Amino acid sequence: MSYEHILWTEEEGVATLTINRPQVMNALHTGVIAEMIDAVDQIRDGTSSARCLVLTGTGRGFCTGADLSGGGAGGTSMGKGPVDAGKVLETHFNVLLERLFALPVPFVTAVNGAAAGAGCSFALAGDIVVASRSAYFLQAFVNIGLVPDVGSTWLLPRLAGKARAQAMMMLGERIPAETALDWGMIWKVSEPEELMADTGAIARKLANGPTKALALIRHGIRDCLDKTLTEGLMVERRNQLHAGRSADFAEGVMAFLQKRPAVFTGK
Structure with missing residues (x-):
């Protein structure tokens, strides 16, 4: 399958999935998620020989969550009456998160910039999370009157503790990469120019492991x-x-x- 919104490469046993919508900071709509699921399923179904998966983004952002302008939070009727903002979770976003958790190989995230909303969840879902020093994590839902989703309320308290996770979700403030490291949310902070090299070294070690x-x-x-x-x-x-x-x-x-x-x- 050829992809419009993502890049997919395989080298030295490592598959790299790059969200490729830099013009919107790699915001997600159902088309992006469908492509990501298709790519991840190559590992699940054995059509890929990759023994480690790396997830990252193109440009300045890792992923800024649902593309509100593209119906990512509930369909094209945004602004035209009530919508079920949870439906797309059931049909797309949560499906991808479950796929990532169920992978039979290690999963590493290289957080190259902003990781907000659903992007925060996908970033922190990695077994090992490496973040650029310029990256930050943001639970932005409260700023538009929504609640955290895509596993945030399950994942964040387990990583950062209840007090930090709750404040992060209720205040909607950015958490810099260095703070995320101190809180135990991520494994390592790298200089921006060294992020992919550092992540690649980790991924290759895992790919060559048992x-x-x-x-x-x-x-x-x-x-x-x-x-x-x-x-x-x-x-x-x-x-x-x-x-x-x-x-x-x-x-x-x-x-x-x-x-x-x-x-x-x-x-």
């Missing part, structure tokens, strides 16, 4: 967030069963005993 174990780690952490210790131990026990049966585990042990770097295949 993909099955990495997938179990990303799913296991999320699975354990709301469980008791005993339930969490059972999740670890089940995941270790699957990891222990992988070819990568056998290779890892053999490489350790032979005192050489492991060559993982993701099997």
